[in-house]
Amino acid sequence: xxxxxxxxxxxxxxxxxxxxxxxxxxxxxxxxxxxxxxxxxxxxxxxxxxxxxxxxxxxxxxxxxxxxxxxxxxxxxxxxxxxxxxxxxxxxxxxxxxxxxxxxxxxxxxxxxxxxxxxxxxxxxxxxxxxxxxxxxxxxxxxxxxxxxxxxxxxxxxxxxxxxxxxxxxxxxxxxxxxxxxxxxxxxxxxxxxxxxxxxxxxxxxxxxxxxxxxxxxxxxxxxxxxxxxxxxxxxxxxxxxxxxxxxxxxxxxxxxxxxxxxxxxxxxxxxxxxxxxxxxxxxxxxxxxxxxxxxxxxxxxxxxx
Amino acid sequence: xxxxxxxxxxxxxxxxxxxxxxxxxxxxxxxxxxxxxxxxxxxxxxxxxxxxxxxxxxxxxxxxxxxxxxxxxxxxxxxxxxxxxxxxxxxxxxxxxxxxxxxxxxxxxxxxxxxxxxxxxxxxxxxxxxxxxxxxxxxxxxxxxxxxxxxxxxxxxxxxxxxxxxxxxxxxxxxxxxxxxxxxxxxxxxxxxxxxxxxxxxxxxxxxxxxxxxxxxxxxxxxxxxxxxxxxxxxxxxxxxxxxxxxxxxxxxxxxxxxxxxxxxxxxxxxxxxxxxxxxxxxxxxxxxxxxxxxxxxxxxxxxxxxxxxxxxxxxxxxxxxxxxxxxxxxxxxxxxxxxxxxxxxxxxxxxxxxxxxxxxxxxxxx
Numbered sequence: 001x002x003x004x005x006x007x008x009x010x011x012x013x014x015x016x017x018x019x020x021x022x023x024x025x026x027x028x029x030x031x032x033x034x035x036x037x038x039x040x041x042x043x044x045x046x047x048x049x050x051x052x053x054x055x056x057x058x059x060x061x062x063x064x065x066x067x068x069x070x071x072x073x074x075x076x077x078x079x080x081x082x083x084x085x086x087x088x089x090x091x092x093x094x095x096x097x098x099x100x101x102x103x104x105x106x107x108x109x110x111x112x113x114x115x116x117x118x119x120x121x122x123x124x125x126x127x128x129x130x131x132x133x134x135x136x137x138x139x140x141x142x143x144x145x146x147x148x149x150x151x152x153x154x155x156x157x158x159x160x161x162x163x164x165x166x167x168x169x170x171x172x173x174x175x176x177x178x179x180x181x182x183x184x185x186x187x188x189x190x191x192x193x194x195x196x197x198x199x200x201x202x203x204x205x206x207x208x209x210x211x212x213x214x215x216x217x218x219x220x221x222x223x224x225x226x227x228x229x230x231x232x233x234x235x236x237x238x239x240x241x242x243x244x245x246x247x248x249x250x251x252x253x254x255x256x257x258x259x260x261x262x263x264x265x266x267x268x269x270x271x272x273x274x275x276x277x278x279x280x281x282x283x284x285x286x287x288x289x290x291x292x293x294x295x296x297x298x299x300x301x302x303x304x305x306x
Numbered sequence: 307x308x309x310x311x312x313x314x315x316x317x318x319x320x321x322x323x324x325x326x327x328x329x330x331x332x333x334x335x336x337x338x339x340x341x342x343x344x345x346x347x348x349x350x351x352x353x354x355x356x357x358x359x360x361x362x363x364x365x366x367x368x369x370x371x372x373x374x375x376x377x378x379x380x381x382x383x384x385x386x387x388x389x390x391x392x393x394x395x396x397x398x399x400x401x402x403x404x405x406x407x408x409x410x411x412x413x414x415x416x417x418x419x420x421x422x423x424x425x426x427x428x429x430x431x432x433x434x435x436x437x438x439x440x441x442x443x444x445x446x447x448x449x450x451x452x453x454x455x456x457x458x459x460x461x462x463x464x465x466x467x468x469x470x471x472x473x474x475x476x477x478x479x480x481x482x483x484x485x486x487x488x489x490x491x492x493x494x495x496x497x498x499x500x501x502x503x504x505x506x507x508x509x510x511x512x513x514x515x516x517x518x519x520x521x522x523x524x525x526x527x528x529x530x531x532x533x534x535x536x537x538x539x540x541x542x543x544x545x546x547x548x549x550x551x552x553x554x555x556x557x558x559x560x561x562x563x564x565x566x567x568x569x570x571x572x573x574x575x576x577x578x579x580x581x582x583x584x585x586x587x588x589x590x591x592x593x594x595x596x597x598x599x600x601x602x603x604x605x606x607x608x609x610x611x612x613x614x615x616x617x618x619x620x621x622x623x624x625x626x627x628x629x630x631x632x633x634x635x636x637x638x639x640x641x642x643x644x645x646x647x648x649x650x651x652x653x654x655x656x657x658x659x660x661x662x663x664x665x666x667x668x669x670x671x672x673x
Contacts (some may be wrong), residue, residue, distance in 0.1 A: 001663070076652060091652075097644060097651065098648020098649065098652065100641075100648075101644025101645035106639065220468070227462075266479050267480070273470075273473050274473065277461075277470070284461040
């Protein structure tokens with residue numbers, strides 16, 4: 001039972017950075033923009049979070065700085081993709097490479113110095129319930145915030161007028177423009193939201209999960225977040241489900257290594273990547289389900305006519 | 307209110323309009339503008355670090371080329387970048403996005419080393435060609451997985467090629483820590499050294515540049531012929547630029563996917579083979595400083611054109627070298643090279659805008 005509880009909670013925690021980054025990218029893609037640079041933005045968030053922490057700033061401020069850093073980096077992509085109408089694949093890749101470089105530069109003095117991680121908070125009454133308290137009410141604030149963000153994104157997309165506008169722009173930017181919506185401006189906002197969320201996901205890694213700065217510490221999570229959006233067929237609920245699935249894979253392979261299974265550690269380490277491929281293949285089979293919520297204008301440059 | 311008016315006036319000053327046809331002058335000027343902007347921004351960056359920008363830029367871009375060893379290293383590093391970028395450009399032209407050349411490079415290095423160490427041709431002159439074939443096959447096989455999945459299973463090749471890169475790195479790590487570890491290697495995670503017959507000859511024993519550079523030259527020529535002079539290459543570009551038109555004309559997108567991925571996989575695998583049979587001589591957990599990823603930038607800097615790729619490869623190789631030089635002589639972190647790579651690509655993509663669009667001055671309206 002103890003093992004189950006610890007795997008459960010570890011899965012929730014491992015999924016949190018993925019939830020942040022993938023929910024952000026979901027909004028970006030729903031607006032019709034494909035930002036491949038999540039890995040770079042997460043790294044920038046992680047590095048700036050650690051930098052702010054070692055600059056003596058309170059943890060909350062460090063997290064905010066990570067979000068702002070993620071946003072700022074996403075603007076580099078935004079200017080290229082939206083204003084200069086460059087190929088979005090290339091612009092996203094440039095951001096991924098640039099982010100790896102900038103984060104390595106920012107974090108160069110803090111290599112492997114442990115960070116005092118953000119601690120779990122106890123909710124009076126609830127956290128003391130045996131098993132349940134441990135499983136559901138003993139997390140750091142950012143885990144709860146990831147659920148708040150999930151609710152907010154779902155509500156925004158499907159229950160607000162602004163969400164409807166965003167989806168309309170992703171479906172048909174030309175008609176949205178004709179009705180009088182500012183396609184480019186709204187896409188900029190979506191890209192910045194994605195950048196902020198990726199920065200937050202990165203900060204979660206360096207300030208809570210690991211918690212220290214290591215070069216390239218995201219280890220492909222930015223790309224997995226990208227895969228999650230495809231896996232989720234552009235629906236927020238399935239983003240969270242997918243994140244738990246991949247979080248679970250990560251934890252199971254760590255457990256396997258800790259238990260000293262007679263399998264090379266590399267085989268276990270490759271499981272999350274292998275699972276990503278397998279899940280992508282399975283999900284891509286159902287073309288109808290994929291098409292249902294797919295933002296039709298994804299990755300196509302838009303230029304207002306007239 | 308006044309600000310809003312001013313902004314309005316400013317937006318009225320210039321208007322962006324599409325050019326009737328792409329500007330040839332701008333196509334040549336864009337890479338120069340991008341390089342110039344990168345130099346300006348990096349100078350400001352060096353100033354904020356308290357460094358003399360002229361000295362730093364000199365150390366970065368000129369000093370590496372002042373010695374014979376520097377020149378040898380420059381070409382040695384440019385060679386895999388150019389080779390891989392040539393392969394990638396064939397896919398990119400057809401909108402086939404192989405982002406995992408790094409993984410294909412690793413697999414090519416593994417298969418080539420396997421042949422070099424364990425096949426019974428150790429003393430034969432055939433060993434090196436066999437290793438090259440093995441490297442090509444290794445890279446192609448690794449790229450065939452995403453090709454199959456994209457063609458038959460409708461699966462996004464960007465994500466699959468990337469995930470396979472992580473897996474390839476883990477396979478390499480497993481091999482050099484486990485079954486292929488050199489028993490006489492003092493427990494270091496590395497294989498035994500390749501036999502002499504399995505190594506490219508160097509031009510001068512003082513420097514690392516070797517004869518494998520001729521392979522890159524041949525591949526550049528082949529790429530140029532394929533993309534600029536062959537009907538198949540033309541069909542693939544049409545398929546990438548206008549998929550519905552291509553389908554209408556009967557060009558198969560399935561062929562583009564396979565050719566795009568297999569060509570880039572083969573090039574990356576060959577590059578991996580050239581690294582082990584050249585400067586490395588053996589496998590270790592880290593065999594590439596990100597050549598597979600940097601080659602993506604090279605392909606774009608070269609505008610997916612073989613001659614452009616040669617220039618792009620030389621430029622990026624200089625960035626790698628410069629990164630090492632400033633690390634050694636000025637104590638700057640080598641991550642600066644990555645920042646330069648990203649920045650250069652940013653500016654290049656942005657300045658490409660000038661090829662297809664122009665700013666036109668229009669009369670300011672009085673408010």
